[in-house]
Amino acid sequence: MRLVFELWQVCINEWTKLIRRKRLWVALILAALIVALFAYTTHEDAASALATQSPGAVQQQIQEEKAQLAQFQAQPQTANIKQMESGLTSELQSLQHQYQQLQHPGEWQQTVRQEIQQDKQQLSTPAATPQDRAQQGLVKVDLLQLNYELNHGVAPVLPWKTSVYQSLQHFLDIVSSIFLPLLVVVVAADMVSGETTSGTIKLLLIRPVSRTRILLGKWLAALFATAVLTLGTCAAMLLAGMAIVGNTGARAPQVVGIGYQFVTSQLAAMQGGNSIVAIPQVGHASVLPIWEFVVLEMLLITLGMFMMATLAFFCSVLFKSSMASTAVAIGVVIVGNIAESLIQKKFMALLFTSHLNPANDWTGQSAQTFHWSLGLGGGLLVMALWTLVALGLSLWKFQRQDILNA
């Protein structure tokens, strides 16, 4: 019991110190800026979709092309002109078909049933090459989505409307690879080195409380600050987005749990693609409404940020100067990101930067990049290992360290 009480006292101390230091407030201001950026881009995207995809806009395009066709028809009919005319005519046909669909959004179920039929037909032919199997895998995924839409009565999002969940999902992926980790580093990377630099570590450690408990208390306070920052930023982005484009498309299907089988194919390489073909496996897949997926993605990103905070925390134990620990932690994130884009080997899946957004493991997107199907379970395991090893090394070093020059 005393362990818990003491740990709680240390946590209160550390949190009191955190909120009175500038670093946390700097992080909050940066977070506010990114939320503003998201709101702005969402607004711009929504406006552009409205301008180009609404029924009125399509009708205008049709008129313009008709006028152009008339112009061509008025000119002498050379082979060139005839080619342009036929091109314009087929474009006109598809635009008018699009317009028809826009005029009758309620009949989406018809379209979906048709697409399901087409997919089933594709699956009935046997798959010979790995590329064919890959194609069939994609069709299976498509089928899952279509069936979900039909069974749950989920109409597709109208083209001139924007789904906040789609744009947030895209934005979260970008933000979780560098920006959120940097925020976390700003807060966590000088938890210990800051006190070593300022000398306050001396008085902190001449206490009956063991060094282990003091370090754990600091770590827990850092995790709490991380959770507040990450979830707060994500929630703020969602709310800002909803304020701008509303709640359309909340129930659109998102397929998760897609495994991948990787087959080498010389034929594929010769045809100019990758020699490794990724074949989607839907055996363990399931479908979620996208709003649920995005909320879970936020929680998974928070877990990824916990791992990041622990690594930054480890840097702060390793280095005496808070400048050095912050720089190294930031450097590691950036180098990890660069390596990820340059090295496409399997072992990169074990690097911590690959799991800052574990939702990518869940949807199978990361499996496609690394040619290794870890899945959500595998991703979480890798994260847990990085976290525990970093924490363990921090505790070990802190416990044994002689404080001679602080």
Next chain:
Amino acid sequence: MSVLELEAVSKRIGGRLILDNLSMSVAAGEVYGFLGPNGAGKTTTIRLIVGLARPTAGSIRILGHDIARERREAVGNLGAIVENPEVYSYLTGRQNLEHYARLAGIPNSKERILEVADIVNLRQRLDDKVKRYSLGMRQRLGVAQALLGKPRLLVLDEPTNGLDPAGMREFRELMRSLAETGVSVFVSSHLLSEIQMMCDRVAVLKEGRILAERNVEEMMTGGEHKVAVTVADGQRAVAILAQGYPGTDEKEGVVRVPCEKEQIPQLLRTLVAAEVDIYGVAPLSDTLEEAFLSLTQGVEEAGEAGV
């Protein structure tokens, strides 16, 4: 039982032996001074005592509890200032004390905080941010945090750093009053005059070894009494006194004569009879500085036995 006991403590840092087989002990209610030239290992010793660093060999016990094995009981009786007391400058004085009180697990922390603030005279500025404190106030806050847990042993490293003479005198009086309540104080300082005025016993450290450990009084007088007579012609006075008072010497017009208090009248009559002009007579004790310097420079003081 001694409050602090070091037994055969050695510390090796990066191949260099900083402390070599150190042994010493501090009794209850004693003010114990720790002296030594720069690089002797005083700060390292202090860091070992408070648990900031680990000895390579030997043991350190506070009230019988080994600091390595029974850390909580040992450090629970300890209050310390190591070099400058670094406190959190972005917190107020009170918040700093609350921070340390939480770690000490003391009951009634609010009252205790006000108590120690009164002891060190910081009550009025307790709610100001420490970054607005003067150096002296920070020093006093450092003493306050050391006193929070009602320690039986206070370990101080250069505690009067930054204090003005009034502050130094207050500090000295505080240490003496604490010692009277049974608290032991272990203080390391460069200010020999301070040590001289504050301490009961003193240890001199050089190159990681204790050269000498004895009572302050003893160290200053060397067990022998001398008289200083200020005269016009020092050489002549020495010549006159050399026979009756062996060991007499002269320095800048002041003749130093080994003689007891009772012999002073006879001494003066001898000088007067020889028509030596006398300007002043006073009992002479070496300052601690001289005793210290001669010890650490390995020069034996004339007449000081057993060094």
